[in-house]
Amino acid sequence: MTQAKRAAPARATAWVLENKTLSPVEQAYNYILQGILSGELAPGMRVPSESVAEALGISRMPVRDALRRLEGDGAVTIYANRGATVAEYSHDDVIQLIEMRAVLEALGARLALAHIGDAEMEEFVHLRERMDRAVNDLPNWITRHDDFHNYLTSLSRRPLLMRQTERIRMMLRPYFRRHHAEQQELEIPGHEHQKIIDAVASGNPDVVEQTVRAHALANVEKIANLT
């Protein structure tokens, strides 16, 4: 069990950029994830390693690796001897995920306050406007919406927290899509998110945390009821 300790290699954060040809595992990972995020692969659908392998012209082995990683991300569920399916979250699961996201993003927002100046406030308004402009284009709007929240969380300078919230958001993606697709209008332009901007502008950590938390929990029931 014991292994010689050796200095861990430097964290390669930029390997994506220099690698033009993605490795088979990465191809498979991106391919499947894209399918889930885009909505092509709906919750419950099977993801046979064979068909993915064939589609990408690789063997099943890297696909399996990719599926394991996606399982860790909560994007797919792997049943023993029965393969992988796009993760399906129940009514209660969705509630839990939203609750978790709420407290985590609220925490992120609170911690972000320390790093917010005029430039950042401007950026918030900018992001809100971009969101509003995409109000009639659902896929685009979802992206912009995520941009807004991710930016706020990113200002906390907490990469692990960021990663966590992104992960949960990814898990919820299919259900948010469904929810927004059924709404007549996505949001009275900017209204909800302006409240967050105002809270941030106030500079009060408790207010910020509470506002973001409430925002995330806003229509938890409506979303969960779709499942």
Add this chain to the structure above:
Amino acid sequence: MTQAKRAAPARATAWVLENKTLSPVEQAYNYILQGILSGELAPGMRVPSESVAEALGISRMPVRDALRRLEGDGAVTIYANRGATVAEYSHDDVIQLIEMRAVLEALGARLALAHIGDAEMEEFVHLRERMDRAVNDLPNWITRHDDFHNYLTSLSRRPLLMRQTERIRMMLRPYFRRHHAEQQELEIPGHEHQKIIDAVASGNPDVVEQTVRAHALANVEKIANLT
């Protein structure tokens, strides 16, 4: 001629307890995780798939699967073409993890209130006592400590939340071990945790949430400074 049967591990690997033939992936997963939790495998140590496979009498393939899952759990880090190492978290990382655990467990505690009656209160006291009795046995105390917190979180009836907090606790395990090992005494028996019990007894959600959160953040700096 008849093909030789799949070689059942001829060597009776002194394996944990009587288990009903865990699949190779599960064996590898448990084996590595156990090594990390027990402290045998310290952060930064390499975990070559070959040696694990050999130790368990299986091939490298299921070990790879296990490592991928552990990567998703945050227990190991996999560098492309350079294998897996036990996940190493920096000073800042540890702070983030503790912060996340704080808000998530605080949320869990708040939600648990709805499911707490006399029987549960008794169980809390029971668990605290077990913890106190193990005060001179570090590994055991850590287990009891986790038992206490996991029980509280479990009462929220939020499996995903539970899983998340357990995951984070696992990531932090090596650093907590280090922290507690350096402490003269683990805790004025029951003192800190009695405060949580009292808060729960009060039945006030805000108090509970705040208390649990404060408890988790109690010595974040001391722990993080060890890295």
Add this chain to the structure above:
DNA sequence: GCGCGGATAATTGGATACAATAATACTATT
């Protein structure tokens, strides 16, 4: 028509083999 077995097909799990990559050791050259 409906359920129940048993054969058959489809799909995953695991092992071996080989290729690719990174780490290490070595040699030659300055």
Add this chain to the structure above:
DNA sequence: AATAGTATTATTGTATCCAATTATCCGCGC
């Protein structure tokens, strides 16, 4: 002696093959 470049070794990544499990289909009996 230091270093750069090369050869060697160790380890990981991928492909292919076979076994095992699960799902499907079909005939049979009620």
